[in-house]
Amino acid sequence: MTWFVAAVRRYPIVAITVVVGLVGLGLAATGNGAVAQWVISAFALIVAAMQAWSMVRRLMRGQFGLDVLAVIAIVSTVIVGEYWASLIIVLMISGGEALEDYAAGRAERDLRSLFDRAPVRAHRYTASGGIEDVPVDEVAVGDRLLLRPSEIVPVDAVLEGREASLDESSLTGEGMPVDKVRGDQLWSGSVNGSGAVDIRATTLASASQYQLIVKLVAEASASKAPMVRLADRYSIPFTIIALVIGAIAWAISGDPVRFAEVLVVATPCPLLLAAPIAFMAGMSRSSKSGVVVKGASALEQLAAARTVAFDKTGTLTNGVPEVVALYPEPGFGPDFGPDELLGVVASAEQYSSHVLAAALRQAATDRGIALREASRAGEVATHGVEATIDGREIIVGKPSFVADRATGVQRRTLASGEAAVYVALDGRFAGTVVLRDEMREEAPATLERLRRSGIRHVILLTGDVEQTARPIAERLGIDDVHAECLPQDKVELVRSARPRPVIMVGDGVNDAPVLAVADVGIALGARGSTAASESADVVILVDDVSRVADAVEIGHRTVHIALQSIWLGIAISVALMLTAAFGWLPAIVGAALQEVVDLITILNALRALLPGRTVALRKTTMRRPVGDAVV
Secondary structure (H helix, E strand, O other): OHHHHHHHHHOHHHHHHHHHHHHHHHHHHOOOHHHHHHHHHHHHHHHHHHHHHHHHHHHHOOOOOOHHHHHHHHHHHHHOOOHHHHHHHHHHHHHHHHHHHHHHHHHOHHHHHHHHOOOOEEEEEOOOOOEEEEEHHHOOOOOEEEEOOOOEOOOOEEEOOOEEEEEOHHHHOOOOOEEEEOOOEEOOOOEEOOOOEEEEEOOOHHHOHHHHHHHHHHHHHOOOOHHHHHHHHOHHHHHHHHHHHHHHHHHHHOOHHHHHHHHHOOOOOOOOOHHHHHHHHHHHHHHHOOEEEOOHHHHHHHHHOOEEEEEHHHHHEOOOOEEEEEEEOHHHOOOOOHHHHHHHHHHHHHHOOOHHHHHHHHHHHHOOOOOOOOOEEEEEOOOEEEEEEOOEEEEEEOHHHHHOOOEOOOOOOOOOOEEEEEEEEOOEEEEEEEEEOOEOOOHHHHHHHHHHOOOOEEEEEOOOOHHHHHHHHHHHOOOEEEOOOOHHHHHHHHHHOOOOOEEEEEOOHHHHHHHHHOOEEEEEOOOOOOHHHHHOOEEEOOOOOHHHHHHHHHHHHHHHHHHHHHHHHHHHHHHHHHHHHOOOOOHHHHHHHHHHHHHHHHHHHHHHHOOOOOOOOOOOOOOOOOOOOOO
16 A cells, blocks of 8 residues: 555656546546536646646757647647547656656666665774774774674775675676685675674775765766757657648548547657666666666767777786796706796795786795795895795896896797796706786687677777787787877877777776777776776776677667667557548547557667677687697
8 A cells, every 4th residue: 555655646647647537437427428528628738738838848948859749639639529538648648757767767776776785884893892883984994894794895995804705796797706815805885795704994985896886876877868869859850740640631531630639649758768768777787797887878879889999908918917837947857847936936026026026926826836935035126036945045037137146047038928037046047937918818709799799990009019019919800009108199099090989998097088088988897986987988897808898789789779669669659640640540549559659668668678689790700829838
């Protein structure tokens, strides 16, 4: 009963229309048909006056819609005595608005759930060791918090407990739990598993990951797409066609009722409003894939895009170097194999802050190699590390640095894009570790999908040198490569790129300017309130470049469904108008059928919530060469 009262309060015109209809039926049944006609006609004319006032306000804002047809249809049916048809038109208008509101609410459900799940309180440890519940906005960086089973992580934090399992589906769209160990980053909005753990806040609530998503969603839901305004333009020719068909039918038949019958089926007020429902559904669909589209207009631009420009490092590549080959020096004997070489290097690199040091340590950890402590260690900036471990002198670094301190150093010929770390033990050359910033595994398939979606021109923009960028471009089939680019160079290249629209995909702060000038800027793997995510039109919350293709495909499907909904409603309405023009469709029947048309178009627009296929334009096959080194 509560839902019924709420529905009446939310849609009062629908409720009043139903009541007037029941009163009219009661009057007609008791022989008071004239009174019934008066009551229904008066109510219909009041609603027509309200619609007319709405139409005037729209015209004052420079917007022309289908209100004029609704008003003419109501007035004409009242004049010719088809008062029951006028009541059905009123029910169609108010009911169509209610259906549209319900459909839009269905499309926004996933977006609204983000707001509903926003963390509001946190359990903070006090100085005495107790626990106090505080509003999440009062959590400071460094505060130690208790995260209970199945609770939402209130702010970005690091895990202080030994291990935990979290559900990050609300952030990334991935349904599988993610295992974390001590020191791992936890993102606000993820859900703890079955065990209570301690965490330490690293970010204020206002700048945490979940609050960023809520902010982006708010921007997205408040936007209006150019496609919606484009749909409004269909109302002018549609109105003219309806009035012409009605006038011709009246002139040929000599019966003004025929004019009213035509206009009854030409009042699809929610018809062209199916477009914004489709766009809201498309944005909701993209959010399920970990892609937040800030504005509905971005979906239309994604669908129309013909050029995409990629930053290289961190976008088409992993952004961090990986060990790709280990070459131990044979002179150290059969017991000194690849694992021994990597263990020596990684142990020494514990005392280095160089970007390659982290990659070497990670490679050893991945192989299960235990790192040993040094009794003495020191880093020579930009050159290498010297350390004493288990009584052995270890030198790790550039070839010239190692050669000055050891004998027998053999320089290795490297492929483009590779870097090498040289190693010496007790004054003798011990081997070489080769690293490379590897191309993302999903990159080739992503570009293939983009080309099938209509992308005709792919550009690679990077600050790296040509010899580093070219191998990546060749593996991906990219011919247009611009190396050693400064941020301003990228801006000029994207501005001049053709054909348009142009998508730019980047991940760093230095990409913020070019993301802002592109027709569609996509920030990849955005974590926190970064300059890149602020400048971009689309923010991908997970570190997965394939979501770029997801976004483009969702854009295609959304625009296709929006246009399909517009034309479907127009086509059915025109067919019904022609049928009515010949006198085969009584006004009351036509009014009921028009309600069905509106329902069909709205339901069709909601299909944008569902996954679908993208039509392949052409297929491109790319092969990735395999190196000969054994890792």
